Amino acid sequence: MTIFSPRSLTEALQVLDEHPTARLLAGGTDTMVEINFRHFEPTDIISLRHVQELQVFETLSAGYRLGSAIPYKQFENGSFSHVSGALSEASRTVGSPQIRATGTIGGNLGTCSPAGDTLPVLSALDAQIELSSVKGIRMLSIHDFMLGVKRNARVSNEIITAIHIPKINGFQGYAKVGVRNAMVISIASACLIHNTDKSHISLALGAVGPTIIRCRTAEKWLTENADLSTSTALTTKVIEEFGRLAASEALPITDHRSTAEYRKHAVGVLAQRLLKRAMK
């Protein structure tokens, strides 16, 4: 077993190409738990700590390019908290200050847990995932990137180099249900984005299916039944129906954290709350 500590992206991609079975290590908050408990025996490790390119943040014409290894604390209340209100709220719910100082969105995508807190946000924002290899760059929609429980579309010689998100005018919110405020893995979560320029509301659910669920039916129904060009309050009937449709799109399971029934109920409530916050 060897650890590589490349000093540039070019070097990292080269090393990965030569060692395609190597485990990439960003913040290590998922990987080290696996190693400490011997759930995973690494062969080779490529540490991304010293790859500066992955820490770069850029403002683009229509949005932002977020380096994949920027830690959560920068989105929570640090330099980049302005890029997306929902991403900032989601980041703030991750683990504890210690976890947020090291954990990264790249790692959240790499693990691709259905409970990953930034994933509903990236889904609702229609984020684009930038994957790099020695051959070049490929852009993949977040919807094509996430394949299932802890499965994603990255191939072994690729590094997630950045996440591209649009700049949105309008409300953005993230809500999560867990047993307490700090250090909880989500039982159910939802992200709602109101794009006032496009008169559209998008909704994505976390922890209620094999991967993040985008509520296309609820979204379509809302577009047809409400005026979303401004943020004028909606009737209770509309809000309730939106919540009901969202809950019906969830595919939760029962596990040690909660029951399928409760999860379904919870995402319906979260969807309604977020819609109320968006339209007032």
Add this chain to the structure above:
Amino acid sequence: MYSLRVNGTQQHVKDAWIGESLLYVLRERLGFMGSKGACEQGECGSCTVLINNDAVCSCLVMAASAIDTDIITVEGLAPAESPNDIQQAFVTEGAVQCGFCTPGLIVAVHHLLETNSSPTEIEVKEALSGNICRCTGYGRIFSAVQLVISQREKSIS
């Protein structure tokens, strides 16, 4: 072999397995017994150290990946036998019972006050939300933090 900069001094780590956590290497290979290990999964904060001025769980850092960083452990905050104001305040306020959580909390409080010298009560609670104490019920820990804040404010004015 690799080497780590711990409390300002370069330390050589020999014969280590690459997958070892920084917590393990600090305690078992380098003899820094201050940082404690309780959960080894980032939940308790008793292993908190500073890496490049960030408070992190050393159990979740692969030691060999921490080359070329500045690692500060609780031992690096004050010399043995001469507690700093945070450590003294924990003693004064009775914020230490079994003491297992204390080193991690001292590092977390140090980090908080370095970044925010006059935190509100809720900011203190949030900053320490990654550190679990099974004994004190936290009241005395928060009192100790308030004591440090007020002492430091007095010494400035």
